[in-house]
Amino acid sequence: MAVITMREALNQAMREEMRRDEGVFLMGEEVAAYQGAYKVSKGLLEEFGDRRVVDSPITELGFAGLGVGAAMAGLRPIIEFMTFNFSILATDQIVNHAAKMRYMSGGQFKVPIVFRGPNGSAFQVSSQHSQALESWYAHFPGLKVVMPSTPADAKGLLKSAIRDDDPVIFLEQERMYGLKGEVPDGEDFLVPLGQADVKREGKDCTVVARSMTVPLALKAAEELEKQGVSVEVIDPRTIRPLDIETIVNSVKKTNRLVVAEESHAFCGVAAEISAQVMEHAFDYLDAPVKRLSGADAPMPYAKNLERLALPDVERIVKAVREVAYLE
């Protein structure tokens, strides 16, 4: 297995799928000539030409709509948002059209489209460019929402997303593009959507983390192991459909749950997981589910405040100790 970065893994996934299916094309701001704002589309223009790697104008609603139309007409577009903060402009196309078309046409149209790009905080890009929008998109029936936390998952999940016949919101993380990890070789490597992954087994407390908080949770688990607390780390990988079964089974074993996320707590994914765990595993809980979310405030620009607004290893450790009644 090769050790590559998340950026390279995503690039491989697109390249392999574009080779495999000529209906797959990439469109977005700076994806072609500039090779992507984060160089995820490096080399694709060269290999596939400007009919399949298309630089769009700065018109999120416009090119998202082109993508939806192309998908309805039988192509498999990958729409890159330079960041998901800009996808807010395109939500009419995503929510009102991509998500609903299959339903409203009585199944006559499918919309096999992937909207992808970085989501969540980066480094000092302040309030408007640091948002984690997964709960927005996960809210609506009709959209699948994917959030990888390792290069292998990124590759396997993106390939599955491109092959999926429904619209998929594929949320990357700018802080993680350089993250390295082993990725299985072979073009057939896929990670199915809707399947959580137990990143570490443990017995005293379950930590559900996604995207950026997964490596933090794993570090916290190492720290907690030294303190004699055994932590199970679960990455749902797909927010919609959510593999609640894996989470519930884990909670039935550990009796305690911490959900770590960088998005805001209110009406968020952690809130949803808490509710479902309460519904399915109430009798197994030893402590209230603890949410560890981004601060309930716009992201500050100042570095020190930015750090305080996001979950970190120390706070995950503390949260686990709290639900284990060790604090």
Added chain:
Amino acid sequence: MATQVVMPKLSPTMEEGQLSRWLKNEGDKVSVGEPLAEIDTDKATMEAQALATGVLRKILVPAGETVPLGAVIAIIGEPDEDISGLVSEASSGAAQADNKERIEESVQGRAYGAPDELAQVVPGGERTQATVEGQPLKSDVGGTPAAPEAGAAGQNKSQDPPQPQQPQPTAADAGGNGQRAEGSRLIVSPIAARMAAEAGINLHDLRGSGPGGRIVKRDIEAAMSGAAAQPAAQPQAQPQTQEQPGTQLRAVPSPAQVPADGVAPYREENVTTMRATIARRLITSLGPIPHIFLTTEVEMDRAVEMRRQLNELDPENKVSINDFVIKVAAVALMRHPAVNASFQEKAVRYYERADVGVAVALENGLITPVVRSANTKSVGQISREVKELAERARNRKLAPDEYTGATFSVSNLGMFGVDEFTALINPPEAAILAVGAVTPRPVVREGQVVVRQIMRVTLSCDHRIVDGAAGAKFLQTLKKILENPLYLIT
């Protein structure tokens, strides 16, 4: 039969409607489903349809006028029918409020959505009782309104918002639970509650270690293993001066290094399903404790001889046969934990030392002072202790902790010449040994009839814990040691 036509509810939020235009004139024939009038609602202009067939006899609301929901707007009847009664009732306004409530109720009772509603028609002078969906009400004819009478008909409710149908919880209701909670409510995590229920642990016996005293998983785990852990935490050699105020008051004759008072350390094992069934069934046979009785004969010649020699050596402290029995029983108990136990419904408590209760007859009663850790004491020590305890028992000077908490009891009626008897178990102990007199009897040994000093003992067992075979094995050990007391020093 004349019927009233009332202002229908044509949109979900409609409270009143403007009669935009009549599509029929007075005297026109109308049939069910025909448009009667156009009504401007808060949303759109809709048609009101007739729900009865006949002649439009009277228009009560002229075009351009706005009336509240439920107001009678026209009357349909036979051409020659007397409708004066209905007209005057309609003009009184009494009908409107009532109609409106019924319409509202009916609409609220439905799912959502606003299907085409037809004009409300009241047959036979009865006011309409419901908004209908698509179909005229067939059961209406001369029938009683189906919906309950709600509200006073005389009130003008046209401007009132619809009354809430569900009683709102009062502040008192909402607060009630909380108030109760603060005082006495047990706070326990769901998994802890579940584990406690499965293990038969009474949550009221526990103190929670979680926030606000919440009983959490680890408290249940501690309670489940605590029984076993406890004795480990109280080693046998613990000095007896600690904690027990009673200790100092008591002159213990032996310079005991023994741990003494309080509850003997024990370990608990969960009652198996089989054991629970045995317990449940047997308890129905004889009193709350299902007894079984096992009797054996013990050849006491060697013990009698040993006792004689001991008493020669130390005439100041003469030991009795019963002291031997206590000692030997205690030793045997350590080898047969089932007999040194206590049935605790969901668990069996196995004691790890033998605290032997010795039945002492009083003038008008009986008490069983306890020789603690009899398994670790010499016959001489036991003898001194029993004498002292019995003496104080007769003088009623025993402290409660001196006659409670035994793990097993011995009752001896030999001094009264009783050869053999059965004793009743002293709960929560699992067994009691009834000891008869030592008497010379003819017995057969190696084919010859010889005379031996024979003592009959009967063990009463709590069958919930001690099965016949387990009790018999205890008796075997007891018999073997009593018949060969040298085992005591091996």
